[in-house]
Amino acid sequence: MTKIRILVGSETGTALDVADALEETLTANNCSVAVAEDPSLDDLQHPDEVLLICTSSTGVGDFPSNINPFVIALNDTPPNIAGRRYGVISLGDSSFETYAAAATRLDGMFSDIGAVRIGEPLFLDALETFTPDKDAITWVKQWVTLL
Numbered sequence: 001m002t003k004i005r006i007l008v009g010s011e012t013g014t015a016l017d018v019a020d021a022l023e024e025t026l027t028a029n030n031c032s033v034a035v036a037e038d039p040s041l042d043d044l045q046h047p048d049e050v051l052l053i054c055t056s057s058t059g060v061g062d063f064p065s066n067i068n069p070f071v072i073a074l075n076d077t078p079p080n081i082a083g084r085r086y087g088v089i090s091l092g093d094s095s096f097e098t099y100a101a102a103a104t105r106l107d108g109m110f111s112d113i114g115a116v117r118i119g120e121p122l123f124l125d126a127l128e129t130f131t132p133d134k135d136a137i138t139w140v141k142q143w144v145t146l147l
């Protein structure tokens with residue numbers, strides 16, 4: 001059984017709703033799922049888990065406040081997650097110049113410390129979709145086959 005930990009960054013709840021929808025789908029697809037609503041470095045302490053970043057951007061390309069402490073800690077004291085597999089889901093709005101900046105930066109930080117992204121990121125653009133949870137479910141069914 002594949003173990004997946006979803007690291008949520010959400011300012012107004014949309015990314016958290018997506019993560020909850022994914023938990024249901026992944027569980028039905030023979031995965032065990034933990035949703036980290038307030039991620040911390042402790043969430044990286046399980047080498048057998050695949051990580052799934054699911055974060056929006058806020059402000060001017062900023063991280064949502066619930067995931068910001070995690071990002072700071074990741075930057076200050078990078079853990080050894082070399083070889084760890086992860087995926088990326090971005091929620092954003094392409095009318096912002098800083099479109100998808102938070103997820104893109106976190107993707108880069110994970111890559112810089114040797115984690116290995118599986119598949120291409122999913123970009124959920126609020127200008128293009130009113131059903132990010134359904135779009136994410138479609139994407140994750142494909143993503144999970146890559147693990």
Ligand SMILES: Cc1cc2nc3c(=O)[nH]c(=O)nc-3n(C[C@H](O)[C@H](O)[C@H](O)COP(=O)(O)O)c2cc1C
Binds near residue numbers: 014056
């Ligand atoms: C004040 C504010 C700032 C935002 N800044 C950005 C941004 O810099 N880049 C981006 O891609 N989307 C931005 N967005 C759009 C959000 O990321 C998008 O609406 C997302 O679905 C919100 O998810 P959440 O409810 O999980 O925070 C912003 C939205 C708001 C309300």
